[in-house]
Amino acid sequence: QVQLVESGGGSVQAGGSLKLSCSISESISSGKCMAWLRQASGKEREVVASILTAGETYYADFVKGRFTISQDNALNTVTLQMDSLKPEDTAMYSCAIRYGYRCSANPGSFHHYGQGTQVTVSS
Numbered sequence: 001q002v003q004l005v006e007s008g009g010g011s012v013q014a015g016g017s018l019k020l021s022c023s024i025s026e027s028i029s030s031g032k033c034m035a036w037l038r039q040a041s042g043k044e045r046e047v048v049a050s051i052l053t054a055g056e057t058y059y060a061d062f063v064k065g066r067f068t069i070s071q072d073n074a075l076n077t078v079t080l081q082m083d084s085l086k087p088e089d090t091a092m093y094s095c096a097i098r099y100g101y102r103c104s105a106n107p108g109s110f111h112h113y114g115q116g117t118q119v120t121v122s123s
Helices: none
Strands: 004-007 010-013 018-024 032-039 046-052 057-059 067-072 077-082 091-099 117-122
Touching (some): 004 091, 018 032, 018 117, 032 077, 046 077, 057 067
Parallel strands (some): 010 117
Antiparallel strands (some): 018 077, 032 046, 032 091, 046 057, 091 117
């Protein structure tokens, strides 16, 4: 069973930055969509950003221009650079993998999920 382990969460003031990393226990060099999702307390889980192995990226409107997703195929890691953080970005962030050559904005459509890392942004 593939394992996804997130790191890099923490507490930061509004306007600050954090960088999340996801380490995957299998190769991500082809045929996979990697994504970062988040779930705030009392809210539905949502897709924040995704990246295909070919490099095509997707960002939810609420993070465009502030967050950047990238992947390192040699290290089997996916990172999420989060800048200009807002209090409404507070959530549990997790990474996920979907097999195939298409990503999806449906948070329930991924095959495996990590446990998550907490991000808290104070005003």
